[in-house]
Amino acid sequence: MSIKKTSLNNLHIKYGAKLVEFAGYQMPIQYKDGIIQEHKYTRSHSGIFDVSHMGQLFLSGGDDLTNDLEKIFPADLKKLKTNQSKYSFLMNNKGGIQDDLIITKTSDGFLIILNAACKYNDYEVIKSKLHNQYKSNLDESLSLIALQGPEAKNVLNKVIPGCDSLKFMNGNNYVYKNEKVYITRSGYTGEDGFEISIKNSDAETFVESLIENGSKLIGLGARDTLRMEAGLCLYGNDLDNDTSPIEANLKWAIPKSRIETEFVGSEVLKNQFQSGVKKLRVGIKPDSKVIARGNTKIYNDKNQEIGKVTSGTFGPSVEHPIAMGYVDNSYSTVNTKIFLEVRGKKIPANICNLPFYKKNYVKGEINV
Amino acid sequence: MSEVKYSKEHEWIKLDGEEATIGITKHATEMLGDIVFAELPEKGSNVDKDGTAGVVESTKAASDVYTPISGEVIDTNQMIVDDPSKINEDPEESAWFFKLKIKDKSEMDSLMSKEEYEKFAKETSA
Numbered sequence: 398m399s400i401k402k403t404s405l406n407n408l409h410i411k412y413g414a415k416l417v418e419f420a421g422y423q424m425p426i427q428y429k430d431g432i433i434q435e436h437k438y439t440r441s442h443s444g445i446f447d448v449s450h451m452g453q454l455f456l457s458g459g460d461d462l463t464n465d466l467e468k469i470f471p472a473d474l475k476k477l478k479t480n481q482s483k484y485s486f487l488m489n490n491k492g493g494i495q496d497d498l499i500i501t502k503t504s505d506g507f508l509i510i511l512n513a514a515c516k517y518n519d520y521e522v523i524k525s526k527l528h529n530q531y532k533s534n535l536d537e538s539l540s541l542i543a544l545q546g547p548e549a550k551n552v553l554n555k556v557i558p559g560c561d562s563l564k565f566m567n568g569n570n571y572v573y574k575n576e577k578v579y580i581t582r583s584g585y586t587g588e589d590g591f592e593i594s595i596k597n598s599d600a601e602t603f604v605e606s607l608i609e610n611g612s613k614l615i616g617l618g619a620r621d622t623l624r625m626e627a628g629l630c631l632y633g634n635d636l637d638n639d640t641s642p643i644e645a646n647l648k649w650a651i652p653k654s655r656i657e658t659e660f661v662g663s664e665v666l667k668n669q670f671q672s673g674v675k676k677l678r679v680g681i682k683p684d685s686k687v688i689a690r691g692n693t694k695i696y697n698d699k700n701q702e703i704g705k706v707t708s709g710t711f712g713p714s715v716e717h718p719i720a721m722g723y724v725d726n727s728y729s730t731v732n733t734k735i736f737l738e739v740r741g742k743k744i745p746a747n748i749c750n751l752p753f754y755k756k757n758y759v760k761g762e763i764n765v
Numbered sequence: 766m767s768e769v770k771y772s773k774e775h776e777w778i779k780l781d782g783e784e785a786t787i788g789i790t791k792h793a794t795e796m797l798g799d800i801v802f803a804e805l806p807e808k809g810s811n812v813d814k815d816g817t818a819g820v821v822e823s824t825k826a827a828s829d830v831y832t833p834i835s836g837e838v839i840d841t842n843q844m845i846v847d848d849p850s851k852i853n854e855d856p857e858e859s860a861w862f863f864k865l866k867i868k869d870k871s872e873m874d875s876l877m878s879k880e881e882y883e884k885f886a887k888e889t890s891a
Contacts, residue, residue, distance in 0.1 A: 431798055432799050433824065618824060688827070710824050
């Protein structure tokens with residue numbers, strides 16, 4: 398299979414991107430400024446992220462769609478208002494996470510944003526669970542651009558006036574060059590920001606106009622350090638088929654109203670809600686400057702293995718190494734002393750609260 | 766007169782008599798990206814040619830630093846431990862890694878000259 402390119406590929410090259418393969422796509426890991434500068438620019442100004450490799454799945458057609466989707470996802474879709482978004486999961490029967498995703502109610506159905514590496518499988522699983530009864534389109538004629546950072550609203554408002562009135566986790570239709578674009582106020586950096594779904598043929602000029610208004614292209618490298626500082630999970634690292642949303646410390650994304658109802662994996666989740674879980678995702682702060690990466694083993698003070706790091710890096714804004722991982726539940730309390738095995742040495746660290754970097758979202762009416 | 770040579774692992778070595786200063790090349794720092802962590806060998810320890818003698822980490826990944834020559838570690842550069850970004854700024858001068866009292870000068874023979882290294886770096890990164 399040949400490597401895919403997004404509609405912004407020429408622009409990545411023009412702005413000096415170092416390109417890597419990611420989930421079958423040629424994607425920018427960084428541009429000329431490098432990961433740290435790009436990370437800091439996003440936190441202090443605004444950054445543009447090409448996330449067109451992610452799946453945009455549109456579902457529509459039929460009064461029972463909402464009901465049938467609630468049999469798949471543990472979200473309260475009946476209470477979702479048009480243009481409102483929720484974070485949810487596609488799970489297997491064991492309650493393990495097959496993908497984490499954002500569901501938005503559109504005027505005629507739902508839009509689901511899927512992870513790039515999971516999207517084709519998700520599409521088949523969702524279609525099959527819906528018994529092919531509805532109109533479904535994994536739309537690859539659309540690009541997806543994220544604009545993140547404190548200046549995001551000012552920059553985007555100059556290009557698409559009016560979008561600054563959107564509330565966090567809400568979306569709406571706007572017009573760019575006489576074409577419909579769909580914008581949600583959301584993101585993956587711990588900053589205020591937007592995700593813009595736009596026709597492939599308009600993506601390049603749209604991004605150039607964001608750059609003219611003071612924003613900069615940011616690569617996947619900084620996207621990863623930004624999301625880690627924000628305590629957000631990366632599917633494949635921090636979430637997988639053997640990990641449930643409860644274990645992942647994402648209980649908040651399962652509304653109480655859905656716990657007693659049926660969906661894929663509901664029995665396991667109900668059990669975990671009642672009896673608790675053996676392992677739990679936690680934040681980890683090493684005492685020293687040593688960085689613990691994914692798969693680093695975690696020990697207690699008696700040298701017994703108690704867990705594993707799933708993501709770790711140096712946090713450019715917190716200016717310290719940061720990590721997250723799973724530990725035996727009895728070690729998950731904040732300030733518990735743990736040890737990370739890095740290059741044969743046991744490095745002292747503490748369990749800490751997430752996020753590492755405090756969020757700065759625009760609060761809106763987010764609870765239904 | 767000091768002699769400067771380069772290894773295939775992208776270290777540079779400057780020899781003054783029996784004392785060698787070792788660091789990583791500018792080309793290496795460009796491949797690594799922003800360096801955020803450096804670990805150096807213990808002063809007084811002995812390191813063997815082509816063995817691990819330190820670690821550098823970027824935001825993305827960790828990489829071993831090898832010594833291109835055997836010897837006893839007589840000094841290490843605390844500046845790059847305190848501020849690893851100095852390695853990106855000035856890799857081939859002030860941001861050296863460690864100094865060795867060398868054992869066998871003939872180990873220098875297998876290393877590359879500046880011209881040879883530049884050619885090697887260009888070919889391997891293409």
